Amino acid sequence: xxxxxxxxxxxxxxxxxxxxxxxxxxxxxxxxxxxxxxxxxxxxxxxxxxxxxxxxxxxxxxxxxxxxxxxxxxxxxxxxxxxxxxxxxxxxxxxxxxxxxxxxxxxxxxxxxxxx
Amino acid sequence: xxxxxxxxxxxxxxxxxxxxxxxxxxxxxxxxxxxxxxxxxxxxxxxxxxxxxxxxxxxxxxxxxxxxxxxxxxxxxxxxxxxxxxxxxxxxxxxxxxxxxxxxxxxxxxxxxx
Numbered sequence: 001x002x003x004x005x006x007x008x009x010x011x012x013x014x015x016x017x018x019x020x021x022x023x024x025x026x027x028x029x030x031x032x033x034x035x036x037x038x039x040x041x042x043x044x045x046x047x048x049x050x051x052x053x054x055x056x057x058x059x060x061x062x063x064x065x066x067x068x069x070x071x072x073x074x075x076x077x078x079x080x081x082x083x084x085x086x087x088x089x090x091x092x093x094x095x096x097x098x099x100x101x102x103x104x105x106x107x108x109x110x111x112x113x114x115x116x
Numbered sequence: 117x118x119x120x121x122x123x124x125x126x127x128x129x130x131x132x133x134x135x136x137x138x139x140x141x142x143x144x145x146x147x148x149x150x151x152x153x154x155x156x157x158x159x160x161x162x163x164x165x166x167x168x169x170x171x172x173x174x175x176x177x178x179x180x181x182x183x184x185x186x187x188x189x190x191x192x193x194x195x196x197x198x199x200x201x202x203x204x205x206x207x208x209x210x211x212x213x214x215x216x217x218x219x220x221x222x223x224x225x226x227x228x229x230x
Contacts, residue, residue: 004159033217040125042118043160043205043220056217091159104150104162105218 002026004108006092012114018080021111025074025094031055032075033095033105034067038088046090049075061086082115089113119143120208122221129228135193137224139206142187146208150218151180151191154203163204164191196228 005024013019025032034046046065047057051072060067064083069075079086089112093105121140129135137151147168152160166173166180166189173180179192193200203225207218 040222042120042222045217045219048217104165107159107161109157109159
């Protein structure tokens with residue numbers, strides 16, 4: 001069974017440009033999460049999808065970030081326009097169920113974004 | 117306003133010895149705790165978890181201890197092996213809106229020397 005896959009693995013863009021990150025969750029996982037880690041800091045929650053619906057987007061930094069999950073399968077996270085502080089590693093994770101005892105999230109390898 | 121704190125950015129241990137990684141939390145609503153392990157250029161992978169109704173959970177060489185009164189948990193690895201060298205993230209869940217989304221700490225980089 002394929003794990004969570006993310007694309008691209010690394011993106012280098014200029015400030016003001018647009019970048020779109022893609023995540024393919026594990027097949028059958030309704031829950032999809034985006035997290036971000038700035039170097040040396042915590043893995044910070046961005047948002048949570050249940051199927052195609054945004055369940056919680058409280059972690060999204062500002063309206064330059066747009067996440068979609070059309071059809072409840074893969075998800076995209078667009079940053080437009082990108083700023084220097086957006087640099088970091090963006091992790092996608094998926095899970096079959098939620099809840100306190102739902103077990104772990106399955107993470108992708110991350111998409112490293114460098115904004116120059 | 118970090119709710120999950122890992123105050124030691126790094127830890128160096130000799131192979132065969134015990135590794136103890138610490139984690140403190142501030143949110144008293146957290147009722148489930150997890151440890152994830154991350155190798156370079158990979159995503160975090162789940163290691164072990166503990167519910168707030170327990171004070172210890174063991175899985176092979178890995179044991180997690182929870183001290184609710186102190187809002188502290190620790191991960192013990194005995195014996196430590198070079199392959200355990202990785203970044204370890206502590207995470208905690210609270211029933212915010214019923215979604216139980218994990219909140220992560222900054223991670224502790226463990227280096228196990230042969």
